[in-house]
Amino acid sequence: MTNKEKFFDLWAPNYDFLLTTVFYQAVHKRLLEYVELLERPNVLDLGCGTGRLLNRLAFKFPNLQGTGLDLSTQMLHQARQHNQHHPRLIFVRGNAESLPFASGQFDAVFNTISFLHYPNPETVFAEVSRVLCNGGKFYLVDWVGTQSISSFLSKAKIKFYTPQQREKLGQKSSLKCLGHYYLLGAVLLTVFTYRKDE
Numbered sequence: 001m002t003n004k005e006k007f008f009d010l011w012a013p014n015y016d017f018l019l020t021t022v023f024y025q026a027v028h029k030r031l032l033e034y035v036e037l038l039e040r041p042n043v044l045d046l047g048c049g050t051g052r053l054l055n056r057l058a059f060k061f062p063n064l065q066g067t068g069l070d071l072s073t074q075m076l077h078q079a080r081q082h083n084q085h086h087p088r089l090i091f092v093r094g095n096a097e098s099l100p101f102a103s104g105q106f107d108a109v110f111n112t113i114s115f116l117h118y119p120n121p122e123t124v125f126a127e128v129s130r131v132l133c134n135g136g137k138f139y140l141v142d143w144v145g146t147q148s149i150s151s152f153l154s155k156a157k158i159k160f161y162t163p164q165q166r167e168k169l170g171q172k173s174s175l176k177c178l179g180h181y182y183l184l185g186a187v188l189l190t191v192f193t194y195r196k197d198e
Contacts, residue, residue: 023184027112028056030183031141034191037061041107044069044131046096046124047114051079051089057110058085067101069094097123104133112141113187116158121169129173132194138175140166144188166190 031053037043040063045054048068058064068091070076079091094100096111097120109128118124128138145160161169167177167190175192183189 024052024112027141027184027187028053031112031139031189032056032060034181034189035060035108035139036137037064038107039063041065042105043067043108043110044099044101044106046099046109046111046128047071047117048079048091049075049114051082051091053110053112054079054089055082055084058089064088066090067092067106069096069099071095097127099127099131101131103130104136105131106136107133108137108139110139110141113143115140115142116160119157121159121161122172125169125173125175129175129194132175134194134196136194137178138170138192138194140190140192141183141187143186145186163188163190 035057041061042065043054043057045051045057045066045068048054048070049072051068054066054068058066066085066089068076068079068089070079070091070093073093076091076093083089083091092100096118109132111128115121115124132138143160144162163180166180169175170177170190170192174196175194178191178193181189181191
């Protein structure tokens, strides 16, 4: 078990009772304004935590099928307990660097305030690209940071990315940036699309 996994396992039982509830509710509400999905979308929430975003997506899109993936078994336990849309939503344990899904399986992938924890961002982008269908979208939401902030936090194994760094990561994995949108303070949404022929 990694240190990050232990940390989130311990945090999970109280995760939705802290300030995170208000914060994530605000971020999700703004995010949903930018989300465009097909009539019957199959989506992945990468680093799903307690499953709040997938539940909100399922409310907004009645035909949505969703999978939440997280490294923390305790976060997944909370997500399953509060799953309001079973069996349309399922939650599985897995690593963002080696997704246990077929190529082209999802119409959209979401990642909200967890990308900063990933030690190998290029690998995560490559995996997101792999599991997206042609024309699928990747909604990346995280704190945006400067080089100095990222350097300062690197010892804590947390890293923020500028809009330009996000775009470069996408380009390496055939993910084209469609735009950047500030949701709440320094929380930035970057929308990518996957195109096989590009």
